[in-house]
Amino acid sequence: MEAFELNAEKRNATGRAENKRLRKTGRVPAIIYGGNGDPVMLSLEHNDLVHHLDNEAFFSHIIKINVAGGQAEEAVLRDLQRHPAKPFVEHADFLRIVAGEALRMSVPLHFAGEEECPGVVDEDGVIQHNMNDVEIECLPRNLPEYIEVDCRNLHLHDAVHLSELMLPEGVQLVDLMGDEEEQNDLTVVSVQVPRAAVEMEAEEEAEAEAAAAEEAAAGEGDAEDAGDEGKEEGDADDN
Secondary structure: OOOEEEEEEEOOOOOHHHHHHHHHOOEEEEEEEOOOOOOEEEEEEHHHHHHHHOOHHHHHOOEEEEEOOOOOEEEEEEEEEEOOOOOOEEEEEEEEOOOOOOEEEEEEEEEEOHHHOHHHHOOOOEEEEOOOEEEEEEOHHHOOOOEEEEOOOOOOOOEEEHHHOOOOOOOEEHHHOOOHHHOOOOEEEEEEOOHHHHHHHHHHHHHHHHHHHHHHHHHHHHHHHHHHHHHHHHHHHHO
């Protein structure tokens, strides 16, 4: 696993005006909380933080936060607030970790063998991702950067569920914890018929049903015409 470090400064002033001032100087308001310590208000260098955010592992990794004039802290990124229209980070929340205490984190899924699975290569299917990350519970020392999903043997209409994932030692899926009734064995990935093919099949079925209905209606019309002709002939014979 890669090592991530951030340099931070403590901040005493809070509020919207102070946060705005910090952002103008190229810093990001942040907070670290949880564990065995009190919440600490921090500020981070914006460009340094953004550089780390380019690495997917940063979101599911233990981060060393070096606080100027204080003690280094170990934490995980818990929340991130971005500007709605501009490429700026506005606030970051970090959760302090304790070595012997389990934590819950969302970690990304990496899909392996998608381009070589039989459902895609031989059966013209497409891979459908139902999930891109999963929530896990583990001790900090067991925290994985990602969980791999093996797609190599999937055929058309096959699927991989949470219960089929190969998990690292000491890692549990939150959706599968608790009693059996509380578990939620969701579909992670599947191989499906392409949407275009499904839509074309539905369109062809609709056209076939419309043609059949039109043919049936024409048949009923012919029967009515024949009945009318027979009635007219009968009336003529009576006369």
